[in-house]
Amino acid sequence: MPDQRLNYISGEWCESHTGETFETTDPAIPGDVVATYPESDAEDTERAINAAREASGGWGTTPGPERGRILARTGSLLEERKDELTELLVREEGKTRSEAGGEVQRAIDIFRYYGSKASDIGGTIKSPSARDTKLYTKTEPLGVAGLITPWNYPIAIPAWKIAPALAAGNAVVIKPATLAPGVVHEMASALEEAGLPDGVINVVTGPGSEVGETIAGHEAVDAVSFTGSTAVGNTVYDTATEDGKRVQLEMGGKxxxxxxxxxxxxxxxxxxxxxxxxxxxxxxxxxxxxxxxxxxxxxxxxxxxxxxxxxxxxxxxxxxxxxxxxxxxxxxxxxxxxxxxxxxxxxxxxxxxxxxxxxxxxxxxxxxxxxxxxxxxxxxxxxxxxxxxxxxxxxxxxxxxxxxxxxxxxxxxxxxxxxxxxxxxxxxxxxxxxNEKTTGVELHVPFGGVKDSSSETYREQGDAGLDFYSISKTVYDNY
Missing domain, CATH: 3.40.309.10 (Aldehyde Dehydrogenase; Chain A, domain 2)
Structure with a gap:
């Protein structure tokens, strides 16, 4: 019998208020239904965004090392379930076992990497011009990050958006691709088990016209990160920037x-x-x-x-x-x-x-x-x-x-x-x-394109990933 999966909002697994669902199937055996998911709409998405907004303050003031321990623990939990995650990814997306296993390992490595980086987030001390003064910067989270992710790397790409967003202290709402959302649900379960507070991550499944558009346009979302086609990405950019959101797009290639x-x-x-x-x-x-x-x-x-x-x-x-x-x-x-x-x-x-x-x-x-x-x-x-x-x-x-x-x-x-x-x-x-193939990237260096492949705003992965989800405050302290 197919798995019956739910949205994850404010620390609870819940149905869409519409009651509608959609199925994922095995692309090698199209008649084999893998799971059913809520076909959510704007109202469900708004619930998730509000939950993230409510949780963002507490998570943003959680010490970086504590945030890092949760991310590192998540990586360990994913590693314990690597075989299970690999098989789920194969059955929904169609990759070979070797390709899917490599992708799952990338997600594990990403959570561990940003788990260690979270302790270094803070700021810098500068020398002031005046005496009896301190001059320094503080690195702070943006608030709520809205993530829209594709089906072709259904665990790696969500991981390299979720992990730096959480490491930097943001709460997250993610819309995984409807063709292969299962591994994102499993990531949310691992984060929950690792101790992530309720509402800090929220997963909503459904069509881009409802869920994605609501994330991109909602006034309570502070940043939007999208990976997908250039045509859809440009629409997301136009919607998100209407009220000045920070936007990061990674799109097509030739x-x-x-x-x-x-x-x-x-x-x-x-x-x-x-x-x-x-x-x-x-x-x-x-x-x-x-x-x-x-x-x-x-x-x-x-x-x-x-x-x-x-x-x-x-x-x-x-x-x-x-x-x-x-x-x-x-x-x-x-x-x-x-x-x-x-x-x-x-x-x-x-x-x-x-x-x-x-x-x-x-x-x-x-x-x-x-x-x-x-x-x-x-x-x-x-x-x-x-x-x-x-x-x-x-x-x-x-x-x-x-x-x-x-x-x-x-x-x-x-x-x-x-x-x-x-x-x-x-x-x-x-x-x-x-003397290498065009595919395959390291997780600790910036990733992104130029021209129609990217918004050319912010890069993903490495320190650049943290930069997108953070903002710097400069403090002048005349004591």
């Missing part, structure tokens, strides 16, 4: 890997295939374009096709090379882009078809003969589809790499140190990698 003529082609193909086809291509940092020097182009295409053809599909719990798309609509979107690329004249070298089995499975697709004007080279696909573009030299490669509206992650594979340095300096991206 991430390139440049392959130099100096590169080891087999190594380059391995790096690109891993970035393009890992997590079924459902990552904002996934490698969507391989921009390859013409001298090694044909060899590279053959090598990356071999990598694509070697991928084995299956239910994530069996830990294959690739799991399904998260939903039928996401699968249909990928198939539509395969058709668009063909219609525009790109050559389908491999894949791009559904599998003759139950579930939302698709072969990874590799297109050659792509030019930068094609939609397949400009628009985010969010599936395992790789466009391979030929270029004549490194200058052209840089120009093509930057010839998109997005600027999230980018990498270069080269044995030329000058090319590596130029790439780091000239690429228009918030994350730059040399």
């Amino acid at each position: 991430n390139p890997t440049v392959v130099s003529d100096t590169a080891d082609v087999d190594k380059a193909a391995r790096i690109v295939a891993s970035g393009a086809f890992g997590v079924t291509g459902q990552a904002c940092t996934a490698t969507s374009r391989a921009i390859v020097h013409e001298d090694v182009y044909d060899e590279f295409v053959d090598a990356v096709v071999d990598r694509a053809a070697a991928i084995e599909h299956g239910h994530g719990l069996d830990d294959p090379s690739m799991g399904p798309h998260v939903s039928e609509s996401e699968l249909e979107s990928t198939l539509e882009y395969v058709d668009i690329a063909r219609d525009e004249g790109a050559t389908l070298e491999y894949g791009g078809s559904t599998l003759d089995r139950e579930g939302y499975f698709v072969e990874p697709a590799v297109f050659s003969g792509v030019d930068s004007e094609m939609r397949i080279a400009q628009e985010e696909v969010f599936g395992p589809v790789l466009a391979v573009l030929p270029v004549g030299d490194f200058d052209e490669a840089l120009a093509v790499a930057n010839d998109v509206d997005y600027g999230l992650s980018a990498s270069v594979v080269t044995d030329d140190h000058t090319e590596a340095n130029r790439f780091a300096e000239e690429i228009e991206a918030g994350v730059v990698k040399i």
Whole structure:
């Protein structure tokens, strides 16, 4: 029987006042219902926001080390339940067991990291110009943080928003994505067990048009952090900034890997295939374009096709090379882009078809003969589809790499140190990698993009994550 899950508001698990629910299903077995959740509306969301507002004062004045101990304890509780969380993530989102387990471990590490950082939050002492005076700063929480998170990293992204918000002393209202909200409920349970006071975290499930819009526009919410599509993110930004909220957006990408003529082609193909086809291509940092020097182009295409053809599909719990798309609509979107690329004249070298089995499975697709004007080279696909573009030299490669509206992650594979340095300096991206895939980020350094990939306001993760959820007060004490 499917789990019957509830909202978490003011320390209590409760139904939506509407009484309506929605289901999550296993994308590898679409008829298998995993859980039911409240289909909440604006009234439920307002209850959660008010609970957070009421709890924010007490939590904001809780000493940082005490807040940190609760976060660290949460990490330990999540670790005790890692296998359970991994299986739940697989069944709702579709990742392979290895991918899901790695994501759960990231959430564990994030809570431990911010648990330790909470003790260092305070301020700085400065030297005043006058005698008999103290001059110092105090770091304080904003109040209530509203978080809107996506389905593709359903525990890692909520963790890297929740943990710094709580470490900084804010109360939280989070709307997890309706396709895979279960692991956020489990995080709330772990935080409750770890000793988080009632109302400091509140979880409300339901549609973005009701829950997300209420979070973004409510006057009692002080900051909004959103991860998702650029179109939705821009709407959230417009709503949230009407009354001056602090806003952080991380959105889409069209991430390139440049392959130099100096590169080891087999190594380059391995790096690109891993970035393009890992997590079924459902990552904002996934490698969507391989921009390859013409001298090694044909060899590279053959090598990356071999990598694509070697991928084995299956239910994530069996830990294959690739799991399904998260939903039928996401699968249909990928198939539509395969058709668009063909219609525009790109050559389908491999894949791009559904599998003759139950579930939302698709072969990874590799297109050659792509030019930068094609939609397949400009628009985010969010599936395992790789466009391979030929270029004549490194200058052209840089120009093509930057010839998109997005600027999230980018990498270069080269044995030329000058090319590596130029790439780091000239690429228009918030994350730059040399001889690595575009996916995968460290939790203790800033993460975010430029152009249409980000609001370009605040970064996430590391100290930057704390900066977003904090504000500085300067004190002049003439004693």
